Amino acid sequence: MDSVFGRILKLGFEPTVITLSTLINGLCLEGDIGQALRWLEDIVERGYQPDIITLNTLINGLCKIGDTYGAFRYLRKMEERNWNPGVEACSTIIDSLCKDRLVTEALNLFSEMTSKCIVPTVVTYSSLIQGLCNFSRWKETSALLDEMMQIGIMPNVQTFNILVDTLSKEGKTTEAKHIFEVMIQAVKEPDIFTYSSLIDGHVLKNQMDEAMDTHSI
Template identity: 30%
Template sequence: MESNGIQINEKTCTVILIELIKCDQLELGFEFFYRMLDSGIEVSVFSLTVVVDGLCKNGEINRAMELVEEMVTRGLKPNIITCNIMVNASTKRWKFEELKKILDLMKRVGVDLNVETFKFLVDGFSSCGKIEEAEKVVLEMHQKGFMVGAHLYNLVINGYCRLGNVERAFALFCKMEEENICPNIDTYGILASRVSKMGGSVTAKEFIKEMQTKLNELEVVLV
């Protein structure tokens, strides 16, 4: 690529690429990316990620994966940002076949999952009712030494409550205490709401009373 005899480098091309995709010119951006390759410009993983992001936002996850696979054969390995964009897109759209392919690709090329990857997985599995899968991800995070926040536990606990599996929801609540993770106001709210629907048993009443005390304590702290 040359303009008025001036050689255009990868940095300049990446700026053009970003602007094309930002202006909803995805196809032009895609073509421009290949022109960069054909011109012998050393394409960076950042440029690849720009195109992958554009494709995923357009719902073209398979096309994004195909591009990444092709670039791997050309010697360009995706990074965790590239992969997380695809993971996020597939979990948001409940495209779990695509998700499996992405995770397999990450394993194959040596890109380790990070805390953001796990968050996308928990959120995606929880939102579509795959609560057991979401719980497995949370447990895997502990095994790998990642910090698991109350927010992720809340997603799974709420999922089990929606399914009517209160026993499993409380088991996870106990797991939080085992792992020294402080339940927050949402945790107690989710459990109290579910227990209140169980009827007027003594156990339910006692739990609601305990949860109300915890909620009041948290509100005092927040104020």
């Protein structure tokens, strides 16, 4: 990659941010995140400033290889350099934190981003809802769902599927069916995952009921 950059300069061309971002994105796609980060630092020293797409690509790359801490650390570096991370970078880290079962840390970052007037998206909320559902923190899940709708962000199919699936797996078929009905009212077309979750939930509920009847005998 250094040789490519050197060749561009030797030919007398002044690379643009798009050119540099493309080169860095290529390293990320190859999974060489370490080299991409080192190369970014190098071009910053040369006086170039990366665009938001490149920064988001690096954050996404770090999270994809499971280095959530590294992504969070780089987010702080971006802020120190007054590079506004934007909602995509924050949402990516929030999602990765939730997948690492670090929901409290994800909620803290969420609060931080909203305090900085970074407006969350349905992706941000869905990640947090999944994280909370994984721990059966239903009161907080409900509050988050209400909050997103109050500010005009409607849950998408994925959001509803997260709720239906988690409730079904816990045998809460009545609640899962209620979410399904809300989904229909919101004109969100259920998919095969929605129906599969509901069916699995009813099967589980029947098994639980049968086990209780057997135990009572």
